[in-house]
Amino acid sequence: MKKYLLFVSLLVVGLLAFAAPLKVAFLYVGPVGDDGWTYAQNLGRLYVQNYFGDKIQTTYIESVPMADAVNVLKTLAQSGYKIIYTTSFSYMEQTAQVAKLFPNVIFENCSGYLIGPNMSAYFGRIYEPEFLTGLVAGAMTKTNKIGYVAAFPTPEVVRGINAFALGVQMVNPKATVQVVWVNDWYNPPTEKEAALSLIGAGCDVIKSETDSPAPLQAAGSKGVYCIGYNTDQSSYAPKTFLTASVFDWGIYYKNDIQSVLDGTWKPQNFWGGLDTGVVNIAPMSDLVPPQVQKLVNAMKEAMKAHTLNVFAGPIYDQSGKLMVPSGQNLSDQALLSMNWFVKGVIGNIPK
Amino acid sequence: MNQDIITSTLSGALRAGTPLLFATLGEILAERAGVLNLGLEGMMLMGAFTGFSVSYITGNLWLAVAAATLVGGLMASLHAFMSITLRVNQVVSGLALVFLGEGLSGFWGHGFVGMQAESFSSIKIPFLGDIPYVGQIVFDRDILVYMGYIAVPVIWWFLYKTTAGMNLRAVGESPEAADARGINVVLTRYIYTVIGGFFSGLAGAYISLAYTPMWVQNMTAGRGWIAVALVIFAIWDPVLALIGAYAFGGISVLQFSFQIIQVPIPVNIMNMFPYLFTIFVMLFASSNKMKKRFGAPSALGVPYSREEKT
Numbered sequence: 001m002k003k004y005l006l007f008v009s010l011l012v013v014g015l016l017a018f019a020a021p022l023k024v025a026f027l028y029v030g031p032v033g034d035d036g037w038t039y040a041q042n043l044g045r046l047y048v049q050n051y052f053g054d055k056i057q058t059t060y061i062e063s064v065p066m067a068d069a070v071n072v073l074k075t076l077a078q079s080g081y082k083i084i085y086t087t088s089f090s091y092m093e094q095t096a097q098v099a100k101l102f103p104n105v106i107f108e109n110c111s112g113y114l115i116g117p118n119m120s121a122y123f124g125r126i127y128e129p130e131f132l133t134g135l136v137a138g139a140m141t142k143t144n145k146i147g148y149v150a151a152f153p154t155p156e157v158v159r160g161i162n163a164f165a166l167g168v169q170m171v172n173p174k175a176t177v178q179v180v181w182v183n184d185w186y187n188p189p190t191e192k193e194a195a196l197s198l199i200g201a202g203c204d205v206i207k208s209e210t211d212s213p214a215p216l217q218a219a220g221s222k223g224v225y226c227i228g229y230n231t232d233q234s235s236y237a238p239k240t241f242l243t244a245s246v247f248d249w250g251i252y253y254k255n256d257i258q259s260v261l262d263g264t265w266k267p268q269n270f271w272g273g274l275d276t277g278v279v280n281i282a283p284m285s286d287l288v289p290p291q292v293q294k295l296v297n298a299m300k301e302a303m304k305a306h307t308l309n310v311f312a313g314p315i316y317d318q319s320g321k322l323m324v325p326s327g328q329n330l331s332d333q334a335l336l337s338m339n340w341f342v343k344g345v346i347g348n349i350p351k
Numbered sequence: 352m353n354q355d356i357i358t359s360t361l362s363g364a365l366r367a368g369t370p371l372l373f374a375t376l377g378e379i380l381a382e383r384a385g386v387l388n389l390g391l392e393g394m395m396l397m398g399a400f401t402g403f404s405v406s407y408i409t410g411n412l413w414l415a416v417a418a419a420t421l422v423g424g425l426m427a428s429l430h431a432f433m434s435i436t437l438r439v440n441q442v443v444s445g446l447a448l449v450f451l452g453e454g455l456s457g458f459w460g461h462g463f464v465g466m467q468a469e470s471f472s473s474i475k476i477p478f479l480g481d482i483p484y485v486g487q488i489v490f491d492r493d494i495l496v497y498m499g500y501i502a503v504p505v506i507w508w509f510l511y512k513t514t515a516g517m518n519l520r521a522v523g524e525s526p527e528a529a530d531a532r533g534i535n536v537v538l539t540r541y542i543y544t545v546i547g548g549f550f551s552g553l554a555g556a557y558i559s560l561a562y563t564p565m566w567v568q569n570m571t572a573g574r575g576w577i578a579v580a581l582v583i584f585a586i587w588d589p590v591l592a593l594i595g596a597y598a599f600g601g602i603s604v605l606q607f608s609f610q611i612i613q614v615p616i617p618v619n620i621m622n623m624f625p626y627l628f629t630i631f632v633m634l635f636a637s638s639n640k641m642k643k644r645f646g647a648p649s650a651l652g653v654p655y656s657r658e659e660k661t
Contacts, residue, residue, distance in 0.1 A: 031457055031569050032568070033457060033460055033461055033567055034569075035464050039464070062457075063569070178611060180610045180611060183618055183619065184572070186569070186572065187572035188558075188563045188565075188570045188572065189562050189570075189572065189574070190572070190603055192562070192563050193363055193603060194607045196359070196363065196604075197359065197363075197607035197611060198611065200355055200359040200608075201355075201611045212567050214565070217564070217565060218563075235467065236565065347610065348610075350618065
């Protein structure tokens, strides 16, 4: 009788374990209330939680300092989380370090490049929509001066600026893109000052790449066109907002978690473009003339079909030196280490 | 072009300097009474959140500012209770306030992200506002900036020219002597710690209602810490606090003008200057001769108890 009971209880425990939801954790670099990068990440989390329902259980830890990441990751892995997403490049090393200690847990780092037997890297080719928003900016500027509020001079940011400038130059070779570095991912008042300085210098379109909507608000308050980043931030400048380059992380997380549930997960270095839906251009406002919208949509389709490459030669750098000859494309390797500006960009990359 | 940059930099300096000024003035009062409150960042965040949410709900800006100020004072009273009555370590209690403010404002603020609320716009002062250049920079601002102008001479006069101000300084310099003279040390410290909190709450309200009228989490982004440094920079003097706050603010604006006109000074180096200068001031003020005149209040950070000799 006792043996029988033991068997039944073991069976129950086993079934429970089998039916227990897959536990998924997200490590955020900023607060979910930033209305920018982390906000977009959290939308992705909410999307998969809703999509998979009872099958998964998600949690997040926000504003994790780099120095604490290892401890937080260990704690999560020890508390039964089977997939852990770390959503910033600054957690890459720590993620790899902890991944080695927990071979049965899947770790994934956003915007990094390290992978391992139980670790993936994932990111979106945000430069593709950046190019599209550049087309819009180039078409809309009257002073031919476009201001770009940038966070830090990393290859990712430089790549985005270059793609944007290539878009601008394609429709308006006379226009220039003036870059200022905020040296912060997230500092709303300082981001605002950066935008105001650009407006003061005669820029009539402001493109922001930092994490808060403050640059858009600054542009809106001055009646200057603006283009956002991360999420559709049109509410901050309803009268002058043009469009935005946006991430849709939910699509990646859905496919990724599905593969874990199916048992088909493999480590990969995912860098998805417009064709995957992970990156996109936000709906353009009515301020953008129909023929410009048509052009942007045509370019978008061409990129989705891989018939158009943003970094196809000829591409010249700021000094006019030919960097990519006609008929060639920049390799992913070159894109991942990009540290020079294309022609049409004004500003320096601090070395 | 260059003239534009000068005007816009000075104008930006006042804008960026105003929240620093409020928080610094408040902390000067608290520290002059002998209470070190490192929780400015937390109180500012709570002020920013309270101001924005009250403005959003009621549409009344003055109610919003009053609520933000009160909440700042409420948080400071917690610090006062911990550090004056319970006599716990002031650094620890102040840091706790930072985390409390970040946590609560983030938690309660979730629903307010992306909302639009009433905010302050600039009011041009007649005649003065028409003075070329100066008028536009100094006298065509929102009302909170004007409050900053007024607060400085008022606090200066209060600190140096009134009996109450003298008592306040006495409590921070030598609580035993003040006590012997019949000044209520505990009450005095409570009052000025809470007033310090009022100012931090106001600084936060300025950020969410005038500077960048919105609510996003952690939007003060370290300005509370800059104010802590500014108190030392200003050697606990309200007039120097004004200069310091606008100078710190000016540098945060100038870094962008310099990038645009391509001045070859690395931004990182520029951002370092105010702190370098603060360290320099600290070194200068630490010599014995200077300490008497310029140093920190002698009893700063030291809990007072009649029974114990400190």
